Amino acid sequence: MGHGEGRGEGSGGENSVNVEKHLKSVVVDNGEAGDNEAKNMSSERQSSKWSPYRRQMVLEWHNVNYSVAFPGKRSWNPFQKTETQESKKFTILKNVSGLVRPGELLAVMGPSGGGKTTLLNALAGRANFVPEGSILFDGKPRVADTRRKIGYVMQDDVFFTNLTVRQTLEITARLRLPRDVPHKQKMERVDYILQRLGLLRCQNTIIGDQFRKGISGGERKRTNIADVLLVEPSILILDEPTSGLDSNTALTVVRLLKELASEGRTVITTIHQPNSMMFAEFDKLLLLASGQTVYYGPAKEAVSYFSRLGYECPYGFNPADYFIALLTNEDFGQSEPIRQKLIDAWKGYELDADLDYKMYVPSLTPPLKVGNIRQPSLINFVSLLGEHIFRRRENYLRSLQFFRVVFVALIVSFIWFRIPHDINYLMDLMGALFFAGLFWGFFTMFQALTTLPTEKPVLSKERASGAYRLSAYFLGKALVEVPLDLIYPFFFSVYIYWMLNLNPQASRFILFLIFVGITVFTAQSIGLFIAAVFMDFRKSQTLAAVFMLTSMLTGGFYVNDSQMPVWIRWIQYLSFIHYIYDSFMLNQFEGEYFPCPPGNTSGVTSSGLSCPMTAQDIYSMRGVISNIGRGGNIAIVLAYGIAFRYFAFLCLKYLNRSHKQKRRV
Incomplete structure (x- = not known):
């Protein structure tokens, strides 16, 4: 159900329409200036021949909380077991809820330290991130097999820098694709992903590092995404995929995420102050500040929501920059923090609004069996690692x-x-x-x-x-x-x-x-x-x-x-x-x-x-x-x-x- 339902019409709605028209005009006026690589990727697109356990999946989370505690100082007396100072508790996430359907691209934004990466780690089920609250996949709790259906793209592009792009993907295919998939099909999958993400031109170039020249920053980021897409995850989670990229390359990456979502994937990404063209690509927006929700809903309706609270985005101003400025109190000269006002306003609005994560009824379709996705046997792994190390040391002599x-x-x-x-x-x-x-x-x-x-x-x-x-x-x-x-x-x-x-x-x-x-x-x-x-x-x-x-x-x-x-x-x-x-x-x-x-x-x-x-x-x-x-x-x-x-x-x-x-x- 739309985020705007249950609200009155007026100046806020008109402002939302105006901003939407403005964003569309910006995209039209500047679309030709985008990276030609995005067009190349679209022209190379074709349907995948192999997708053994890909299925569409709805991800929802309700009242997610996550806290850490730092132990207090202990007494110098070794026989005194009690702590002389109480441990300090630090809340990172507090009652955060949301829902993302297949085909939707959700952007998680907020000031630094707002809990964005922690939320992604909790949703992805990463080690050491076990939050309170419920995280459901098609209405069902996480099971051992769920991790295989989630692709997590880290902020840092972590690779063996001596390997080429193709070698990197081939090793991932051998390690993570099901054991019963023939080698030929695994290599076909690598070829498809290279073509799909526009990496054919650099497939035989090493990743590179500060000592050796390799692929560009945008190619590294797309290689990082390709490394995850090899296993056809139902849910794609990305942590700051545009960090360190110029605006043109960053727009290319965001448009790629939009395309991946349009193919039926559930895509969630954190992003730091996207420009207007990037913001127009998002279906949903989740704004976090101090670990709490400031806004959740359709991205195009965010301006209207803040306008009704008395914070109207100036015409021609990038909404993403405006929201971050509000949450960091930049250039507003307010003595009372705006951030807490916005958090309290959302708490009141959330109680009465018909938000999608309240209305969602999960399908009764039984889960799709994913086939044999066991980890490779030790013998297969040793032979694979041998090839890996040999390639990494091919210039040994x-x-x-x-x-x-x-x-x-x-x-x-x-x-x-x-x-x-x-x-x-x-x-x-x-x-x-x-x-x-x-x-x-x-x-x-x-x-x-x-x-x-x-x-x-x-x-x-x-x-x-x-x-x-x-x-x-x-x-x-x-x-x-x-x-x-x-x-x-x-x-x-x-x-x-x-x-x-x-x-x-x-x-x-x-x-x-x-x-x-x-x-x-x-x-x-x-x-x-x-x-x-x-x-x-x-x-x-x-x-x-x-x-x-x-x-x-x-x-x-x-x-x-x-x-x-x-x-x-x-x-x-x-x-x-x-x-x-x-x-x-x-x-x-x-x-x-x-x-x-x-x-x-x-x-x-x-x-x-x-x-x-x-x-x-x-x-x-x-x-x-x-x-x-x-x-x-x-x-x-x-x-x-x-x-x-x-x-x-x-x-x-x-x-x-x-x-x-x-x-x-």
């Missing part, structure tokens, strides 16, 4: 990392070239072994620090949309990414092993490669854990540097454990570098014998070492833990890697969520 590894390998081979099997060069050989473990510990750990912070936004988006679980992501990441990260260490180790003239036995060479691989795995695990704790590269980098320097100093090469103070000697057992170094030493010197140099009768070499020396003498001299053997040392390092990787998973699952989550009241 062309990056600066390649130059860094090659340069270090050359320097190492120049310094320790073909070390003679002589007791006079024993310390040189031990230094080379220590550096091999230390280099890959540093290199891999600091490389891992950057992965989680950059992937976390995409991971959060995909998890919220139900694409995959955190456990599947983390296990798939380990199964696929670790082998990729072993490419450089493998070639580095093969090169330096023979250039440094290490133990020539084939079994020792194979064990050396295994030890380097486990070093990479463990260092990467520790780096992931540190990154998961902070999710900030600078903080993570600081802690990682302290950790690695401590591990290096207590690694067994610089200081013998017998020379360390007793009270600090235990730290060496926490250093994974210590166990790696011991493994290298055992692998290199087991069964070896170093006689005194020819002509030496003093039993002391020029470097100050006693001679002759057996392998056990070397172990005792350097404090090598030889009683547990190579297997024991490397097992400890591997246990470190598994434990820290599991701790990283727990931090991602609980720690970062607790940072964001507020206690609901």
